[in-house]
Amino acid sequence: MARPVPVINDAVVQALIDSLDAEFAVPLMDTFLEDSPRRVEEMQQAMRAMDAELLHRAAHTLQSNARTFGLEQLAEFCRSLETLARTGDLSQAQALIQRVEIAYRAATNALEEERHKHAAK
Template sequence: MVSVLNRAVLQELVDSLDAEFAVQLIDVFLDDSAQLVDEIRGGLEGRDADRLRRAAHTLKSNGQTFGLDQLAPLCRELEGFAVAEQWQSAADTAAQVPDAYRAARRALEEARKEYGHVGQ
């Protein structure tokens, strides 16, 4: 099974920036990402390929940045299905996004606590 959070990727982000800035980025993700999940649902329900693609792309990119190894690949697939307007495949993949998102969110919240104490 693929890990929810690739700690090596997250640590690389922290090392390339600093813990305080990485925590700020995590906070932005935690604040904004639920809307992206809603956009995915809305794009799918409205058969709006561009809306679906944009939301999946953004969530994929953010997921890759933080090492969200379950969420990012799902969003990559979803982005491709949106571009091809393969609605059934998009629906099947999108159905997995909420659980992967919740797991990713919990993992980042835990990591945030760890890195939030660095330098204090």
């Protein structure tokens, strides 16, 4: 049985804090939290326009950024969406976007908690 993918990988967050120190890592978290809603919106725009290239770019960008902060569930759904968009067949994309949106909410909540924990130090 496959192990469930965690919302956030605490070891990745700690490694980021250790390598950059909180004074630099917290602003990076802020940037992600401010910028990432645009990627999710781009995914919806791509579906409305049936634009596989835009969907691929938005999913790729959000996946990469999510991995930086150990947001594993979000990154995995984005990876799946990126792979799907690469094929050009968007027939299953809306269902994946809905999963991305759910994972995104959980991921941003988890990252906000980490941000507050490390900003207080």
